[in-house]
Amino acid sequence: MAFFLFVSIFPSVRSNLNKLPTRTYIYLSLAIGILALFGVYFKGYEYSTDGEFKLLAAPPIGVFMLHAAFSIGWGVKRLISRYRVAAGVLRNQLLYLITASILLLVLVPLTNFLLPIAFKNNTFISLSPIYTFLFASIIAYAIVRQKLFDIRLVVARSAAYALVLATLGVIYGGLVFSVSRIIFSGSDISELVRQAINVIFALFLVFSIQPIKRFFDRYTNRLFYRDAYDSQAVLDEINALLTSQISLKIITHDSLRIVCHNLKVNGGHFLVMEKASIYRTASYGQLPESITFVHPEDLKLFKKNMIFVDNLTRGEAKEFLDKHGLSVILRLVTQDGVVGYIFLSGKQSGNIYSQQDIDLLGILSDELAIAVQNARAFEEIQQFNITLQQKIDEATRELRRVNTRLRELDKTKDEFISMASHQLRTPLTAVKGYLSMVLDGDTGPVKKSQKEMVQKAFSGAQRMVYLIGDMLNVSRLQTGKFVIENHPTNLADLVEGEIAQLQETAAARNLKLVYHRPDKFPDLNLDETKIRQVVMNFIDNAIFYTPSGGSVTTELTASEGEARFTVTDTGIGIPAAVQHRLFSKFYRADNARKMRPDGTGLGLFMAKKAIAAQGGATIFKSTEGKGSTFGFSFPLKKSSSQHEVAALKT
Numbered sequence: 001m002a003f004f005l006f007v008s009i010f011p012s013v014r015s016n017l018n019k020l021p022t023r024t025y026i027y028l029s030l031a032i033g034i035l036a037l038f039g040v041y042f043k044g045y046e047y048s049t050d051g052e053f054k055l056l057a058a059p060p061i062g063v064f065m066l067h068a069a070f071s072i073g074w075g076v077k078r079l080i081s082r083y084r085v086a087a088g089v090l091r092n093q094l095l096y097l098i099t100a101s102i103l104l105l106v107l108v109p110l111t112n113f114l115l116p117i118a119f120k121n122n123t124f125i126s127l128s129p130i131y132t133f134l135f136a137s138i139i140a141y142a143i144v145r146q147k148l149f150d151i152r153l154v155v156a157r158s159a160a161y162a163l164v165l166a167t168l169g170v171i172y173g174g175l176v177f178s179v180s181r182i183i184f185s186g187s188d189i190s191e192l193v194r195q196a197i198n199v200i201f202a203l204f205l206v207f208s209i210q211p212i213k214r215f216f217d218r219y220t221n222r223l224f225y226r227d228a229y230d231s232q233a234v235l236d237e238i239n240a241l242l243t244s245q246i247s248l249k250i251i252t253h254d255s256l257r258i259v260c261h262n263l264k265v266n267g268g269h270f271l272v273m274e275k276a277s278i279y280r281t282a283s284y285g286q287l288p289e290s291i292t293f294v295h296p297e298d299l300k301l302f303k304k305n306m307i308f309v310d311n312l313t314r315g316e317a318k319e320f321l322d323k324h325g326l327s328v329i330l331r332l333v334t335q336d337g338v339v340g341y342i343f344l345s346g347k348q349s350g351n352i353y354s355q356q357d358i359d360l361l362g363i364l365s366d367e368l369a370i371a372v373q374n375a376r377a378f379e380e381i382q383q384f385n386i387t388l389q390q391k392i393d394e395a396t397r398e399l400r401r402v403n404t405r406l407r408e409l410d411k412t413k414d415e416f417i418s419m420a421s422h423q424l425r426t427p428l429t430a431v432k433g434y435l436s437m438v439l440d441g442d443t444g445p446v447k448k449s450q451k452e453m454v455q456k457a458f459s460g461a462q463r464m465v466y467l468i469g470d471m472l473n474v475s476r477l478q479t480g481k482f483v484i485e486n487h488p489t490n491l492a493d494l495v496e497g498e499i500a501q502l503q504e505t506a507a508a509r510n511l512k513l514v515y516h517r518p519d520k521f522p523d524l525n526l527d528e529t530k531i532r533q534v535v536m537n538f539i540d541n542a543i544f545y546t547p548s549g550g551s552v553t554t555e556l557t558a559s560e561g562e563a564r565f566t567v568t569d570t571g572i573g574i575p576a577a578v579q580h581r582l583f584s585k586f587y588r589a590d591n592a593r594k595m596r597p598d599g600t601g602l603g604l605f606m607a608k609k610a611i612a613a614q615g616g617a618t619i620f621k622s623t624e625g626k627g628s629t630f631g632f633s634f635p636l637k638k639s640s641s642q643h644e645v646a647a648l649k650t
Contacts, residue, residue, distance in 0.1 A: 042056060079097060104131055157217075229264075242368075253284060260285050266285055267284060285345070330361055332372060339369055435458040516556070524563060537606075544595070545571040551569070570627045572591050585605045607630075611632045616634040617633050618632055
């Protein structure tokens with residue numbers, strides 16, 4: 001039964017005693033063993049005529065034989081099955097264990113049990129001590145050379161106790177001998193004194209045991225437990241590192257240091273992977289220089305997450321490990337794939353990696369895989385931020401350079417516009433004046449057809465005058481010379497005058513131009529020239545952007561402490577998506593450009609500036625396809641002043 005249970009857990013060291021078949025087997029084995037105490041398997045013994053001893057088996061012996069045959073046969077078969085798939089040190093351990101088990105558990109029952117009972121042959125019983133000696137020798141060799149079992153605790157404590165006893169014996173014997181020679185020799189000392197001295201020696205012996213034992217325990221531990229460590233302490237140290245650091249460089253180097261220091265490994269090498277290429281490396285301790293030149297193609301040899309050279313017998317993976325002097329390769333795997341590899345060399349003591357090492361490295365590989373993935377992602381984000389900041393800085397410098405250049409160009413443009421506008425105003429004024437004289441008949445009678453053509457020319461010249469005025473005002477805004485000259489202005493008369501000038505244009509486009517003039521309207525302190533340009537611009541736009549058959553309604557009201565002027569049309573309207581850009585310099589909506597290609601985009605820009613410069617507010621609302629409303633409002637109590645509006649440059 002002991003052999004059966006041992007084979008059940010070796011070499012995995014994981015117990016399966018809780019399984020129902022195993023528990024049933026144990027209970028049955030205990031019952032068969034207890035029955036042996038009552039002599040149910042043998043009915044007696046006898047001597048043959050030649051004096052040979054013979055056992056007389058009873059029928060229940062069959063149960064005992066069946067149990068023994070099953071336990072030994074199943075155990076040996078399980079060891080052989082594991083031997084076939086094992087490799088490296090484990091394969092050697094199984095080979096020695098199978099050999100020793102066959103010698104002891106097969107040959108001994110055969111020669112000492114089966115042959116004497118079934119065949120009445122006792123010839124080979126005397127060989128049992130030889131089988132036992134061979135079994136003990138093979139297991140001892142496997143323990144020493146193949147690390148079959150970890151018996152260091154027994155050896156270490158036995159050595160410590162032996163040294164303690166030897167030391168105490170020498171000290172106690174030496175003291176007794178010395179005192180006896182010095183004090184007791186030639187002296188007549190009472191028995192009481194002798195007993196007192198013996199008690200003192202005994203007390204000395206008692207109180208010196210523990211210090212001497214601790215001394216030898218410490219040194220035997222160093223001798224037999226050179227590779228000893230606390231797995232939980234290592235895990236705690238690694239976890240402290242991973243929770244306090246996000247730097248990939250620190251994680252890779254310090255994790256190698258912790259593993260190599262605690263497992264007493266000569267050195268380690270850490271590879272961080274980026275898909276199929278090596279992203280970063282780190283090394284610790286003593287390693288062959290060749291390991292730093294590992295090619296990514298070499299890593300395809302390793303298909304398992306943990307590979308120990310001691311478990312390999314042949315193949316390219318073993319050749320690679322032997323070539324670079326490595327003993328362990330850990331593959332760090334997450335859901336996204338392989339994120340890295342850890343290479344470890346042999347132990348400083350020359351021992352193989354124990355099951356404790358294997359379990360610890362298995363846990364660490366999972367934790368380090370996640371930590372490396374997170375650290376690499378953080379590093380990529382940091383690098384991206386650095387790169388992004390560099391690009392932003394470069395773009396900012398370029399924008400500043402371009403902006404400076406644009407300011408220079410804009411200044412040049414403003415100067416050109418100002419110069420061109422001044423140069424154009426004089427001849428345009430002459431053209432407009434002569435056309436006005438022709439229309440008034442100062443040069444003689446004008447035919448109707450001629451008058452229409454001259455009227456169109458005059459209207460075009462008038463629009464050119466307004467355009468030049470807008471361009472000059474834009475130039476003045478940019479140079480801080482946009483001056484507002486307020487004086488009392490009759491806004492009702494001003495609007496009516498502009499309506500009268502545009503009635504003919506509206507009629508030519510088959511539009512109904514309506515003006516709702518109030519009966520009474522107070523004078524306002526306004527810059528008449530600039531507000532006239534605003535009124536004309538709003539009405540002129542409404543006429544030109546309203547299709548034939550539509551209407552343009554102009555209204556002037558005074559109520560609730562403010563004066564309001566609005567122009568409402570049934571025109572094309574303005575798309576909602578671009579309404580926020582409408583009052584920008586040189587901007588025109590797409591539908592406006594299609595309907596009136598000759599516009600400049602300065603009218604509304606200058607209108608808003610002129611209204612704001614005089615303390616008013618712009619009125620605007622529009623629905624695409626249904627029309628628009630433009631206008632302004634001023635407070636009724638407005639002081640008269642003359643000032644320069646330098647802040648309107650932008």
